[in-house]
Amino acid sequence: MNKPIIGVPIGDPAGIGPEITVKALKEKSIYEECCPVVIGSRDAITKALTVCGLKSELDVVQSFESMNPSPDKIYLISEETVDTCKIEYGKVQALGGEAAFNYIKKSIDLALDGKIDAVVTTPINKESLKMAGVDYIGHTEIFAGLTNTNDPLTMFEVGSLRVFFLSRHVSLRKACDMITKERVLDYIIRSSKALNMLGIKDGTIAVAGLNPHCGEHGLFGDEERHIEAAVEAAVRMGYKVVGPIGADSVFYLAYKGRYDAVLSLYHDQGHIATKTLDFERTIAITIGLPFLRTSVDHGTAFDIAGTGKASHISMTEAILTASKYSQSYRHR
Incomplete structure (x- = not known):
């Protein structure tokens, strides 16, 4: 098969993961780019089809080579270690967490064995x-732990905008303290290599500023001196990087094509930029694993799970993004 095989673990069966999966797999555009394979329980997929008012043939995969993907058929890697009939929609429960973990683990095993080319994850709790x-x-922690990967990078992509993150789930106060020459330089190097792994050669990275107007030479803070030193060091090493560039303009400039990616200095700085541009089409990409992983950037939505109301736009984009990069992705 010439098209990449994309594995889709369905996430927590108590959430919207199964629903957005079956909806996305009705989109014809997906089959022009890849062959999706769902990893989860038959019961959870059957229930999702019912609540969404959809019909698809379920075909348990016997041979990857013989698959003939279409919007009317769902290829399934059946993972039945948890009785999903006992899982209630919209509730935090151990069975949901156990099932979600087992589906992810199965997808990792398949990717490490070379059976699938990338993994697209759905929400877990x-x-x-x-x-x-x-x-x-x-x-991210599951994928890193089960593949023995040290600190994989997260990149957001929405349209032509790509964003890396110097820090993620820490307080804003701690994020500011993490802006050192050494850390910024390390992430410039890692982000540059990550672009190369995605097939983007000689990409230019812009480092966002932290303070208003990049501190105005110390008038509004002096953190930018660490960024400037890191950028200068990276340039001497041969990396294509500029900055710091004011955060009120750098994301727009990157979206318009001036830069191939932005290094955001903290979680919300980059999240606000991407999600304001297009919330549903913002896709998370994990780089540094032995295989490519993309993900929707929303949660389990327990409040609407089981209603069929969940939008599948992000899921469709995550699958298409995995398809776009999976065959050029090279693990270093």
């Missing part, structure tokens, strides 16, 4: 994982 005794707090 951190509390459910904890109730199930899973020692990882979230998706």
Whole structure:
């Protein structure tokens, strides 16, 4: 098969993961780019089809080579270690966390074995994982732990805008303290290599500023001196990087094509830029794993799980993004 095979673990069955999966797999555009394979329980997929008012043939995969993908058929890697019939929609529960973890683990095994070319993840619930005794707090930690990957990078992509993050889930106060020459330089190097892994050669990275107007030479803060020193060091090493560039303009300039990516200095700085541009089409990409992983950038939406109301736009984009990069992605 010439098209990449994309594995889709369905996430927590108590959430909207199964629903957005079956909806997305009705989109003809997906089959022009890849062959999707769902990883989860038959019961959860069947229920999702019912609540969404959809019909698709379920075909348990016997041979990857013989698949003939279409919007009327869902290829399934059946993972039945948890009785999903006992899982209630919209509730934090250990069974949901256990099932979600098992589906992810199966997708990782398939990717490491070379059976699938990339993984697209659907929402899981951190509390459910904890109730199930899973020692990882979230998706990225699971993938890093089960593949022995040290600190993989997160990149957001929406349209032509790509954003890396110097820090993620820490307080704003701590994020400011993490802006050192050494850390910024390290992330410039890692982000440059990540672009190369995605097939973007000689990409230019812009580093966002932290303070208003990049501090106006110390009038509004002096953190930019660390950024400037890191950028200068990276340029001497041969990396294509500029900055700091004021955060009120750098994301727009990158979106318009001046830069190939932006290094955001903290979680919300980059999240606000991408999600304001297009919330539903903002896709998270994990780079540094032995295989490519993309993900929707929203949660389990327990409040509407089981109603069929959940939008599948982000899921469709996540699959298409995985298809776009999976065959050029090169693990270093």
